[in-house]
Structure formats: structure tokens, C-alpha cells
Amino acid sequence: MLAFLLDPAAQSGPADGASDMHPTRNRLISVATRLFQQRGYHAIGLAEILALSETPKGSLYHHFPGGKPELAEACVARIAESSLAAIDRLSGSGLDMIGFLRRLSEVTAAWLQRTDWLDGSLLAVIGQEQGGANGPLSEAVRIAYQRIEMRLARWLMAEGIAVARARDMAxxxxxxxxxxxxxxxxxxxAAPVTLVTDMLCSMVERG
Amino acid sequence: MLAFLLDPAAQSGPADGASDMHPTRNRLISVATRLFQQRGYHAIGLAEILALSETPKGSLYHHFPGGKPELAEACVARIAESSLAAIDRLSGSGLDMIGFLRRLSEVTAAWLQRTDWLDGSLLAVIGQEQGGANGPLSEAVRIAYQRIEMRLARWLMAEGIAVARARDMAxxxxxxxxxxxxxxxxxxxAAPVTLVTDMLCSMVERG
DNA sequence: GCCAGCATAGACCGACCAGTCTAGCGGGGT
DNA sequence: ACCCCGCTAGACTGGTCGGTCTATGCTGGC
Incomplete structure (x- = not known):
């Protein structure tokens, strides 16, 4: 979810607290995130990540001693952070939930078309691949979803919705x-995105 | 979608037109479907499929000369056929769309828990992994979704909904x-399944 | 009984995988 | 001036991948 805002945010500058990290580490996460969200975890070899990011293998294992799984965890964590930051930014700018959903729909549709349908949801594809496994990677996905859900629920509660209902809606x-x-x-x-958004908006409107 | 009805249908007997096919071919598709929908296309090696289905490699390449991709295509096609058959069965038994959605929700939740969250949607995981690629496998997923959507839309039209709206709802x-x-x-x-079902039901009720 | 074919059986192959290891660079601290 | 160490660099390895190939059942038609 909300993966598209990585591009504007991470590339534009010192937002997200990502710029204070080592540039090589940062570059690895960016490239790996893009590749993973396009084709999934298992389809992407380290060779491709290293070639596209122009990084030698030694650097990868220096920054991520746990190897590929640890890199993927970092990608998931960054997606979560970016999503939370985007939600906070929009909810702090006076937008209401309906407005957020509409805007999310527009940006998502534009993102899908701009990347020629290559980019997808990192959380979804990695979550599906890891399935019901109990590894640290699927745990990272679970936590990412949970944090986003709680942030959305908080927003809904600020709009006067009861806590249990807010969590369900989120x-x-x-x-x-x-x-x-x-x-x-x-x-x-992109039609499914706008259709689902319409449905979500009427859900929110009805309370 | 509706993958769970493979188990009761395919195992119970001569439904789905699957029993008239060669038993080895059938067994390969069943085992591969289960594995793919649990962990995705790329995570599953032929060795695992062959071991679990007790099939030698030669048989696989006899029945599926195209190898792994062709086997996966057959899995996707079978999921589509099973889903269509299930929809027809339920729509023919006097159930309305609301009843179908409720029943789908119950069966899906039970399926997820029964398989300890290991099983997932074959179409979703393969579709995500293939991404925007234009190979025959992602084309098979696209067609599967399209056929299911058209069948659901037809059902909704039979309940008096206009064609464009019916397709959107599907x-x-x-x-x-x-x-x-x-x-x-x-x-x-399983909560998301019932929550989403509630929302879908009110969408259908409102027309 | 015998042949023709479909189907099974698994050894084998080159490619590629994630991961390890040693060597070397370069700049900040002293 | 020197050294230390975070970091880069890439050759190398054992294992696994999908796929090919030859050999061998097995069975229905004659």
C-alpha cells in the first residue's frame, strides 16, 4: 500500500529519515523495493539488485549481514514508514477520510499507469509468497499492515467514529x-481502484 | 478466488471434468496448485512438486512439454473452471447474490483456518509475481479474472441490475x-473477510 | 505372441542461486 | 606520517534450479 509515495518522497530529499542512512544501504533498499514489488521476492536474484544499484556483493553483506531476507525486511519496513508518514502528512493537512480515499485513488491509478503496471504492492506480494509461514519476513509484513491499520483507525476516530468500528473500517x-x-x-x-474507492467512500459516509 | 472449492470438488469425484483427464496429469495439477497458492510460483521447485505428487520428471514433461510455466497455466485454468462451476452451482440453487457473498465469506474463513493460513489465492499470488509482464501465464490469470467477473456480472444482471453497473459491482x-x-x-x-463481505453486501443491497 | 505407442523413470547438464572469503581502498583520528 | 577500520570489490563455492535425454515399462490392437 502507498508504495508509490516512495518515489517522490525518497528521491526528493531528506524526508522519511532515509537520507541519514548510508547512501549504499539506501540505494540497495530503493532498488530492491522496486524489483520486489514488481516481481516478488523469489523471482529477484541478488545479481539483479546488485547490477541495477551498481553495488558489489560485499557491500550488500556488509549492510545486511542477514542477506536477502534482511534486505527484504528493510524494504518492508521502509514501505511501512513511508505509508505512515504519508498518512500523517495528509491527515495533518486538514483532509478528511473521504478526501484521503479519493486522493489515494487518483495517485494509485496514476502510479499504476506511469509504471506500465509493473509496480505492485510490496506488502501484498511478499505477504502472499511467505504465506502462513512464521519467518521474520512475514512477521514484518504483518506488523506493517497492523501499523498502517492503526494509523488509519486513529484518523477515523478523530472524525468521531467509535474505536471498534474505526478499526474494522481501517x-x-x-x-x-x-x-x-x-x-x-x-x-x-485502473478501474478497480476507483470502483473500490467509491465503495469505501460510501462505507465511510454511512459511518 | 474460490480456490478452496477445489478440495471438495476435485477430490470428491467426477465433477469439473477433471476426472476424465489422465490421473498423473490431474495429480500434478492438484499438487502444484496447492503449492503455488501457498508460496507462489517462483518459490516452488519442480523437485517439490514431483516429490509430493510421486511423479518422475519425465511424466511432467510428457504431460506439460512447456515445463513449469505450462503446468502453472493449467493450474490457473483449473481454478477458473472450478470457480465458474461453483458460481453456477450456487446461482442455480436459488441463492441470491447476498446469500452467495455470505456463504463465500463463511467458506473462505473456514478454509483459511483449516489450512492454517497456508493456502492463499493462486490467481492473486501468480498475478502479482508476474506483474505487468505479458507472458502467457499472466494472460491466463487475466482471463481467469475476466471470466469470473463476467459470470458474477451475469448473475447480478439476472437480479435486475443494469449491465454496466453489474460489471462494476462484479x-x-x-x-x-x-x-x-x-x-x-x-x-x-479471518476478520477482514467478513468485514469486506459486509461492505459488499450493503453495496449490492443499495444497487 | 508381438509390436506400437503412450507413459514412466531418473541420470545428467549447464545456468544460476544465495552466501562466503580474502583483498584492497580511502579518509579521519592521532 | 601512519594506521585503523568502515566500506567496497569481486572471485569463488556448494547447492539447487528448470530442462533434456535415453532407457524402460506397460497395455491395447492385431
Whole structure:
């Protein structure tokens, strides 16, 4: 979710607290995130990540002693941080949840088309690949979803919705958005994103 | 979507037109489907499929000269056929769309728990892994989604909904269900499935 | 009984995988 | 001036990958 805001945010400058980290580490995470979210964890070899980021293998294992899984964990963590930051930014700018959903829909559709349907949801693809496994990577995905859900729920509560309902609505929003992304990518058609957004908006409107 | 009905249907007997195919071919598709939908296409090696299905490599390449991709295509095609058959069965038994969604929710939740969150959506995981690629495998996923969507839309039209709206609703249903599956698996919690179903039901009720 | 074919069986192959290891660079501290 | 060490650099390795190939059942038609 919200992976697209990595591009503007991470590339533009010192936001996200990503710029204070080592440039090589940063570059590895950026390239790996893009590749993983396009084709999944297992389809991407280290060779491709290293070639695209122009990094030797030694550097990767210096910054990520745990190897590929640790790199993927860092990618998931950064997606989570970026998503939270984006939610905070928008919720702090006076937007209401309906406005957020509309805007999310627009930006998502534009992102999908701009990347020619190559980019997808990192959390979704890695979560699906890891399945019900209990490794640290699937745990990272679980936590990422949970943090995003809680942040959305908090926003909904600030709009006067009861806590239990807010959490349910937040989970529904995430599920529907992720599903829309899956279907839109497969169809090469952004329509599912706007359709799901319409449904989510009326859910929020009805309370 | 609707992958779970493979188990009861394919195992119980001569439904789905699957029993008239060669038993080895059938067994390969069943085992490969289960493995792919648990961990994705790239994470599963032929060795594992062959070991679990007790099939030698020669048989695989006899029945699927195209190798792994062709086997995966057959898995996707079977999921599509099973889903269509299930939809037809339920729509023919006097159930309305709301009843279908409720029932789908119950069966999906039970399936997720029964398989200890290991099983997922074959279409979603393969679709995500293939991404925006234009290979025959991602084309198979696209067609599978499209066929299911058209069948659902037909059902909705039979309930008096206009054609354009019916197609939109069908796409929304599929997107939301797939997303719920993704999130539920990651959280090891079936709640997203029922939450999304509630939302879909009110969408259908409102027309 | 015998042949023809489909299907099984698994040894084998080159490519590629993630990961290890040693060597060397370069700049800040003293 | 020197050294130390965070970091870069890439050759190398054992294992696994998908795929090919030859050999061998097995079975229905004659």
C-alpha cells in the first residue's frame, strides 16, 4: 500500500529519515523495493539488485549481514514508514477520510499507469509468497499492515467514529485497496481502484 | 478466488471434468496448485512438486512439454473452471447474490483456518509475481479474472441490475475478496473477510 | 505372441542461486 | 606520517534450479 509515495518522497530529499542512512544501504533498499514489488521476492536474484544499484556483493553483506531476507525486511519496513508518514502528512493537512480515499485513488491509478503496471504492492506480494509461514519476513509484513491499520483507525476516530468500528473500517480499507491493486494490475486497467474507492467512500459516509 | 472449492470438488469425484483427464496429469495439477497458492510460483521447485505428487520428471514433461510455466497455466485454468462451476452451482440453487457473498465469506474463513493460513489465492499470488509482464501465464490469470467477473456480472444482471453497473459491482466484489484474503492471511485472522463481505453486501443491497 | 505407442523413470547438464572469503581502498583520528 | 577500520570489490563455492535425454515399462490392437 502507498508504495508509490516512495518515489517522490525518497528521491526528493531528506524526508522519511532515509537520507541519514548510508547512501549504499539506501540505494540497495530503493532498488530492491522496486524489483520486489514488481516481481516478488523469489523471482529477484541478488545479481539483479546488485547490477541495477551498481553495488558489489560485499557491500550488500556488509549492510545486511542477514542477506536477502534482511534486505527484504528493510524494504518492508521502509514501505511501512513511508505509508505512515504519508498518512500523517495528509491527515495533518486538514483532509478528511473521504478526501484521503479519493486522493489515494487518483495517485494509485496514476502510479499504476506511469509504471506500465509493473509496480505492485510490496506488502501484498511478499505477504502472499511467505504465506502462513512464521519467518521474520512475514512477521514484518504483518506488523506493517497492523501499523498502517492503526494509523488509519486513529484518523477515523478523530472524525468521531467509535474505536471498534474505526478499526474494522481501517482493515476494510486496506483489504479493499490491496485487492483493487491486484486486480487492476492483472487487467492493466485502473478501474478497480476507483470502483473500490467509491465503495469505501460510501462505507465511510454511512459511518 | 474460490480456490478452496477445489478440495471438495476435485477430490470428491467426477465433477469439473477433471476426472476424465489422465490421473498423473490431474495429480500434478492438484499438487502444484496447492503449492503455488501457498508460496507462489517462483518459490516452488519442480523437485517439490514431483516429490509430493510421486511423479518422475519425465511424466511432467510428457504431460506439460512447456515445463513449469505450462503446468502453472493449467493450474490457473483449473481454478477458473472450478470457480465458474461453483458460481453456477450456487446461482442455480436459488441463492441470491447476498446469500452467495455470505456463504463465500463463511467458506473462505473456514478454509483459511483449516489450512492454517497456508493456502492463499493462486490467481492473486501468480498475478502479482508476474506483474505487468505479458507472458502467457499472466494472460491466463487475466482471463481467469475476466471470466469470473463476467459470470458474477451475469448473475447480478439476472437480479435486475443494469449491465454496466453489474460489471462494476462484479469487479469490486473480486477485488475486495482478493484483498481480504491477502490481509487475512497476513494477520492470521479471518476478520477482514467478513468485514469486506459486509461492505459488499450493503453495496449490492443499495444497487 | 508381438509390436506400437503412450507413459514412466531418473541420470545428467549447464545456468544460476544465495552466501562466503580474502583483498584492497580511502579518509579521519592521532 | 601512519594506521585503523568502515566500506567496497569481486572471485569463488556448494547447492539447487528448470530442462533434456535415453532407457524402460506397460497395455491395447492385431
Amino acid at each position: 482493515a476494510t480499507i486496506i483489504a479493499a485497496q490491496e485487492g483493487a491493486l491486484v486486480l487492476a494490475r492483472s487487467r492493466h486497467d | 469487479a469490486t466484489i473480486i477485488a475486495a475478496q482478493e484483498g481480504a484474503l491477502v490481509l487475512a492471511r497476513s494477520r492470521h485472522d
